[in-house]
Amino acid sequence: MAFMLLIIVRVFFLMVTAGSLIDESVSYNISLGSSLTPDKNPSWFSPSGLFAFGFYRQDDGFQVGISLTSKPNITVVWTANRDDPPLSSNSSIELTVDGWLLLHTTDGEKNITTQMSSATSGSMFDSGNFVLYNQSIVVWESFANPCDTILGGQKLEDRLVSSVSDSHHSSGRFELIMQYDGNLVAYPKSSLKGVDDSYWSSNTFFGVTLNLSRNGSLYVAGHGTLHSIFSSRTSLRLSNNKTVVYRATLNPHGNFILYSHIFTTLSSSLTGMKNEWAALQDVCSAKGVCGINSYCSITAGNPECQCFPGFLFFNSTVDGKFLGCYRNFTDEEACSRREVKLFYNITVVDNIELGIYPYSVMNISKKACSKSCLDDCNCWVAVYANGMCKMLKVPIIYAVHSKSNLITVFIKTSSLIYQAKDPKTPLLASTETISVVVERKKLVAILAITLAFLAILCTVLALYSFFFYRMHAHRYRTMSENADYGLISDHFTLRSFTFDELLKVTNGFMEPVSRSSIGEVYKGFISDGKKAVAVKKLHRMFEGEGGFRAEITAIAQTHHRNLVRLLGFCIHGATKLLVYEFMSNGSLADLLCNSETQPGWKERVRVALDVAKGILYLHEECETRIIHCNVKPHNILFDESWTAKISDFGVSKLLRPNLSGTLTGVRGTRGYQAPEWQKNTLISTKVDIYSFGVLLLEILCCTSDIEIDVSSDEKILLFTWVYNCFVTKKLNRLIGDLDEEVDINMCEKMVKVGLLCIQDDPDARPSIKDVILMLEGTTDIPTPPSPTSLSLI
Numbered sequence: 001m002a003f004m005l006l007i008i009v010r011v012f013f014l015m016v017t018a019g020s021l022i023d024e025s026v027s028y029n030i031s032l033g034s035s036l037t038p039d040k041n042p043s044w045f046s047p048s049g050l051f052a053f054g055f056y057r058q059d060d061g062f063q064v065g066i067s068l069t070s071k072p073n074i075t076v077v078w079t080a081n082r083d084d085p086p087l088s089s090n091s092s093i094e095l096t097v098d099g100w101l102l103l104h105t106t107d108g109e110k111n112i113t114t115q116m117s118s119a120t121s122g123s124m125f126d127s128g129n130f131v132l133y134n135q136s137i138v139v140w141e142s143f144a145n146p147c148d149t150i151l152g153g154q155k156l157e158d159r160l161v162s163s164v165s166d167s168h169h170s171s172g173r174f175e176l177i178m179q180y181d182g183n184l185v186a187y188p189k190s191s192l193k194g195v196d197d198s199y200w201s202s203n204t205f206f207g208v209t210l211n212l213s214r215n216g217s218l219y220v221a222g223h224g225t226l227h228s229i230f231s232s233r234t235s236l237r238l239s240n241n242k243t244v245v246y247r248a249t250l251n252p253h254g255n256f257i258l259y260s261h262i263f264t265t266l267s268s269s270l271t272g273m274k275n276e277w278a279a280l281q282d283v284c285s286a287k288g289v290c291g292i293n294s295y296c297s298i299t300a301g302n303p304e305c306q307c308f309p310g311f312l313f314f315n316s317t318v319d320g321k322f323l324g325c326y327r328n329f330t331d332e333e334a335c336s337r338r339e340v341k342l343f344y345n346i347t348v349v350d351n352i353e354l355g356i357y358p359y360s361v362m363n364i365s366k367k368a369c370s371k372s373c374l375d376d377c378n379c380w381v382a383v384y385a386n387g388m389c390k391m392l393k394v395p396i397i398y399a400v401h402s403k404s405n406l407i408t409v410f411i412k413t414s415s416l417i418y419q420a421k422d423p424k425t426p427l428l429a430s431t432e433t434i435s436v437v438v439e440r441k442k443l444v445a446i447l448a449i450t451l452a453f454l455a456i457l458c459t460v461l462a463l464y465s466f467f468f469y470r471m472h473a474h475r476y477r478t479m480s481e482n483a484d485y486g487l488i489s490d491h492f493t494l495r496s497f498t499f500d501e502l503l504k505v506t507n508g509f510m511e512p513v514s515r516s517s518i519g520e521v522y523k524g525f526i527s528d529g530k531k532a533v534a535v536k537k538l539h540r541m542f543e544g545e546g547g548f549r550a551e552i553t554a555i556a557q558t559h560h561r562n563l564v565r566l567l568g569f570c571i572h573g574a575t576k577l578l579v580y581e582f583m584s585n586g587s588l589a590d591l592l593c594n595s596e597t598q599p600g601w602k603e604r605v606r607v608a609l610d611v612a613k614g615i616l617y618l619h620e621e622c623e624t625r626i627i628h629c630n631v632k633p634h635n636i637l638f639d640e641s642w643t644a645k646i647s648d649f650g651v652s653k654l655l656r657p658n659l660s661g662t663l664t665g666v667r668g669t670r671g672y673q674a675p676e677w678q679k680n681t682l683i684s685t686k687v688d689i690y691s692f693g694v695l696l697l698e699i700l701c702c703t704s705d706i707e708i709d710v711s712s713d714e715k716i717l718l719f720t721w722v723y724n725c726f727v728t729k730k731l732n733r734l735i736g737d738l739d740e741e742v743d744i745n746m747c748e749k750m751v752k753v754g755l756l757c758i759q760d761d762p763d764a765r766p767s768i769k770d771v772i773l774m775l776e777g778t779t780d781i782p783t784p785p786s787p788t789s790l791s792l793i
């Protein structure tokens with residue numbers, strides 16, 4: 001009865017507001033102590049009754065969220081804890097007396113919002129925004145935390161994540177991201193989000209937010225500019241007796257659609273819904289709309305997925321046949337034998353377009369294309385188009401069926417003969433095989449005799465050599481040790497990871513643990529979760545595959561205690577990834593920035609020497625000389641035993657677009673950058689010495705004030721300070737208060753070396769070898785002149 005009454009009151013209210021504009025700034029206050037239950041009192045409504053916050057039905061249970069009270073079905077625009085399972089009917093929502101919005105369930109209680117401080121009241125506005133206030137300060141609002149939808153008056157600063165389906169609002173498979181580069185881009189969520197994964201973008205460079213105005217105009221705004229995506233033609237919203245609610249939703253199939261809901265109070269059917277605009281006209285062009293090994297075709301305006309021949313759909317409860325397909329046979333046995341044709345058959349599918357990178361491209365006929373895929377153990381799919389045959393491996397991604405393209409795809413499928421027989425019994429029992437076996441037996445006999453003879457010969461020779469040359473035994477031992485070493489380094493050769501492996505290893509590239517100058521870093525575990533690794537997804541400026549391989553091979557040949565080891569790599573189209581050993585104790589930058597963890601005097605000296613030794617190896621000891629180009633505290637990492645290791649070395653060369661000798665990509669980081677970078681002169685190892693000098697002074701003073709966002713004036717301030725302390729012999733001031741005894745002699749050495757390293761003239765800086773000799777006290781240190789930059793002020 002109470003519920004009926006509530007509905008009647010609401011409808012009555014809607015009638016009363018008819019003919020007048022809804023004032024979206026009006027709302028009722030929800031006071032502390034208020035609560036909701038699914039059965040009796042499910043929602044807090046906005047004044048006009050358009051929006052409701054509270055429980056809504058999902059399957060047999062309930063979810064908490066905000067919905068538009070459209071007819072016949074409500075439209076959910078926001079969901080709390082969207083990936084949690086549905087709630088039972090004895091859950092309740094409470095705005096507690098101490099100001100937290102909590103969900104009580106049989107399992108306990110949970111915050112509904114991400115509010116950081118307690119609230120004094122809440123409000124459900126007619127704009128669809130649910131706000132919690134602490135007095136007049138907003139502590140949380142739904143508009144700042146969108147799920148898959150933004151409403152008129154709302155802006156998007158970060159991302160939308162689509163829902164699984166129209167009726168289930170847990171996280172689905174697509175993301176629309178307002179990127180730092182100013183572009184609004186849609187990607188499949190589980191992809192690496194490289195250029196090849198995006199399927200729609202606003203093509204803007206300046207965007208900071210995506211705004212949907214109350215009158216239904218959608219635009220990207222930022223830095224004083226506007227890029228209109230859709231401008232509404234009519235001011236429907238303002239017409240009499242009608243209210244229009246606009247919403248833009250990233251739908252479950254990855255299309256970004258602007259809808260209008262029209263509420264009229266004159267008719268009994270209260271609402272109508274209209275698509276105003278859609279990002280994609282072709283619903284299959286949302287990459288990843290069909291999962292791996294399946295292809296998309298349009299059925300009645302909706303995308304539908306079909307498995308390629310020889311594949312079966314994955315089991316899935318929620319999103320039906322969109323998850324993808326798997327091959328229901330294995331291929332190990334066939335590839336270890338020669339008679340591939342007996343195991344496989346080629347099935348032809350026409351009019352398919354694929355989005356993956358071939359490992360081989362050949363100019364051959366259609367028939368030869370099919371045959372060469374059948375014969376090639378690596379080939380699972382061959383694409384034939386325009387006279388070119390491209391061979392690919394599984395999984396097949398981003399496949400679309402379209403009558404208009406003339407591409408033929410050959411899929412390798414398990415052959416019928418193979419399936420019909422027990423795979424364990426040998427397939428060929430013909431005389432041919434038997435004769436082969438006989439031939440083999442003969443061959444083995446001949447080989448055995450030869451080998452025996454050789455072995456005897458070798459033994460004789462060895463004994464002879466041993467007695468004859470035993471004076472030179474030492475030389476032999478040295479050689480055999482080298483041989484062992486060779487074996488060890490073989491053991492450390494780079495591993496080529498597949499993209500899928502890394503996807504699994506990093507749990508789908510969900511959250512980067514950090515960002516380095518070369519790309520985002522994700523943590524993962526290899527060797528059955530035993531070994532932690534850092535997977536770096538390189539920025540897209542790393543182009544070209546051949547050069548990439550050559551450079552990482554060079555990096556892989558470096559073995560030094562003070563360098564972070566490269567374990568492997570992955571090339572996935574234009575996306576490149578490097579896999580490094582994981583450094584559990586963070587970077588030097590973390591250490592210097594945090595006043596609580598500031599290292600003691602001995603640690604500072606040790607870290608400085610560790611870094612110098614790493615640089616010495618790069619500059620003078622490894623096979624190919626490596627200039628780091630970007631030495632800074634963020635690139636000095638610590639392993640579990642707090643050994644300092646340099647990371648990101650060797651990558652500066654990867655950024656070089658041609659071999660002209662000028663580096664354009666990495667230009668160091670401001671503050672650590674040697675002055676010659678600005679002068680466009682030839683870059684030498686001395687750029688690293690400069691950066692090391694800055695680093696040394698920072699380690700000494702335990703500060704990392706020289707950050708990118710600090711102006712160069714302040715950088716000069718640090719140098720001036722150090723120099724002044726040095727001249728006035730007040731070195732203690734540099735180090736700060738330490739419990740430990742400070743070796744003032746060493747301190748002076750470090751200051752002198754640091755100042756020598758930051759000379760503007762590259763030739764005036766010492767080599768890294770001299771730096772180490774100076775620090776270790778083997779060489780005298782000349783008195784450093786004032787850094788040239790200082791003479792300017």
Ligand SMILES: *[C@@H]1O[C@H](CO)[C@@H](O)[C@H](O)[C@H]1NC(C)=O
Nearest residue numbers: 059071072073074166167273
């Ligand atoms: C409303 O929901 C029911 C049940 O989920 C569904 O069968 C029906 O198609 C929906 N109607 C509209 C217009 O979406």
Ligand SMILES: *[C@@H]1O[C@H](CO)[C@@H](O)[C@H](O)[C@H]1NC(C)=O
Nearest residue numbers: 087088089090091105106107
């Ligand atoms: C919640 O409801 C279920 C059935 O709907 C019931 O079995 C359970 O006892 C209830 N729990 C509480 C704490 O009321």
Ligand SMILES: *[C@@H]1O[C@H](CO)[C@@H](O)[C@H](O)[C@H]1NC(C)=O
Nearest residue numbers: 100102109110111115116117
């Ligand atoms: C709700 O969030 C606040 C702030 O994060 C936290 O202090 C509080 O313990 C949380 N309450 C529950 C029930 O999780």
Ligand SMILES: *[C@@H]1O[C@H](CO)[C@@H](O)[C@H](O)[C@H]1NC(C)=O
Nearest residue numbers: 098099117118119120134135
């Ligand atoms: C309002 O916020 C402030 C700061 O977070 C907090 O100290 C205060 O307790 C809050 N007021 C109430 C009534 O919770």
Ligand SMILES: *[C@@H]1O[C@H](CO)[C@@H](O)[C@H](O)[C@H]1NC(C)=O
Nearest residue numbers: 028029120121133134135136
């Ligand atoms: C609602 O709460 C706000 C702040 O908590 C207050 O300023 C306002 O007067 C309240 N409005 C009503 C109608 O109670």
Ligand SMILES: *[C@@H]1O[C@H](CO)[C@@H](O)[C@H](O)[C@H]1NC(C)=O
Nearest residue numbers: 154155209210211221222226
């Ligand atoms: C877009 O939204 C942002 C954030 O609310 C706002 O600062 C900006 O002024 C809006 N842009 C326009 C053109 O309305």
Ligand SMILES: *[C@@H]1O[C@H](CO)[C@@H](O)[C@H](O)[C@H]1NC(C)=O
Nearest residue numbers: 213215216217232233234235
């Ligand atoms: C919609 O709103 C924008 C910004 O608020 C305004 O510039 C534009 O003229 C409006 N369009 C209509 C049709 O009212």
Ligand SMILES: *[C@@H]1O[C@H](CO)[C@@H](O)[C@H](O)[C@H]1NC(C)=O
Nearest residue numbers: 018019239240241242265266
């Ligand atoms: C709005 O509704 C009133 C009566 O409810 C009617 O007289 C008026 O003509 C309507 N206006 C429009 C523009 O439909």
Ligand SMILES: *[C@@H]1O[C@H](CO)[C@@H](O)[C@H](O)[C@H]1NC(C)=O
Nearest residue numbers: 312313314315316317326328
């Ligand atoms: C799919 O699910 C059904 C029932 O849940 C199960 O019997 C079957 O083994 C599953 N198949 C695969 C390949 O997981």
Ligand SMILES: *[C@@H]1O[C@H](CO)[C@@H](O)[C@H](O)[C@H]1NC(C)=O
Nearest residue numbers: 310311312327328329330419
């Ligand atoms: C693979 O699937 C096909 C068609 O569904 C079936 O005939 C065949 O027996 C399956 N093979 C295996 C090894 O499961």
Ligand SMILES: *[C@@H]1O[C@H](CO)[C@@H](O)[C@H](O)[C@H]1NC(C)=O
Nearest residue numbers: 362363364385386387388389
């Ligand atoms: C393939 O080779 C033939 C001759 O060998 C040549 O005429 C044709 O242009 C080539 N096709 C492509 C796409 O390179």
Ligand SMILES: *[C@@H]1O[C@H](CO)[C@@H](O)[C@H](O)[C@H]1NC(C)=O
Nearest residue numbers: 341344345346347415416417
């Ligand atoms: C391969 O497929 C073709 C037609 O799809 C069929 O005629 C042929 O018998 C198949 N071969 C084997 C070995 O299964």
